[in-house]
Amino acid sequence: MAALVVESLVKSFGGVRAVKGTSFTVDRGELLALIGPNGAGKTTTFNMVGGQLHPDSGSVKLEGRELVGLTPRAIWRMGVGRTFQITATYPSMTVAENVQMVLLSHHKRLLGWWTPAARQFRAEALELLARVGMAVQADRPSSVLAYGDLKRLELAMALANEPRLLLMDEPTAGMAPRERVELMALTADLVRERGIAVLFTEHDMDVVFAHAHRIVVMNRGEIIADGTPDAVRNDPHVQEVYLGSGAMFHGEPQGKAVVS
Known part of the structure; x- marks a missing residue:
């Protein structure tokens, strides 16, 4: 069953x-x-x-509920998590506190003055950090983390909202090749475990073809292909319009498979 249904979006x-x-x-x-x-x-x-942009027309529905016209915060409340190309964490807080802040918001406990924020939902935060391989760094300031670890932290923060849909904007940008593989493999595991729908943009074609279940290709504002990685890899239109010769789709030596 479709979690996200996008219909006839238009934007000028x-x-x-x-x-x-x-x-x-x-x-x-x-x-x-x-x-x-x-x-x-x-x-x-x-x-x-x-929700960062409002379409001129069209519809975006999450499990049948319309998202168009809602603010990003309202969309987040409906179960849409997001990670960003440039990580969005709180550098003055510890790794665990970053996750706890999201949990406080998710459970609407930000005004709970009777319990210090640093003591609320710590166990839940540690569970999420363990799932993304960051539990041992729970009490480190996030400002000292390596970039790959920041990406893992941001994923834990996105999961704290218990999302039904996860939007990932260039999830592997700035990461080393090994870190890219590890992060996307982790994401794929979480998708299987939790049944989350994931929509992601990515310039690294190695990441796309190794981990995407399906690929939608756009050019000049229109979809030119929608299918499995194998179908897209062999689509002559995609090869011509998106990748020129398309050689990297066929395993020929191309160096880094990155398109900007």
């Missing part, structure tokens, strides 16, 4: 029509990659799903 900026009637779905337990060259409209589409 002045005289430029950035997105032209985009439609797709994301099922529970599915990792869907939304990719395309610069100017394809994928970031605009992604931000309309998350």
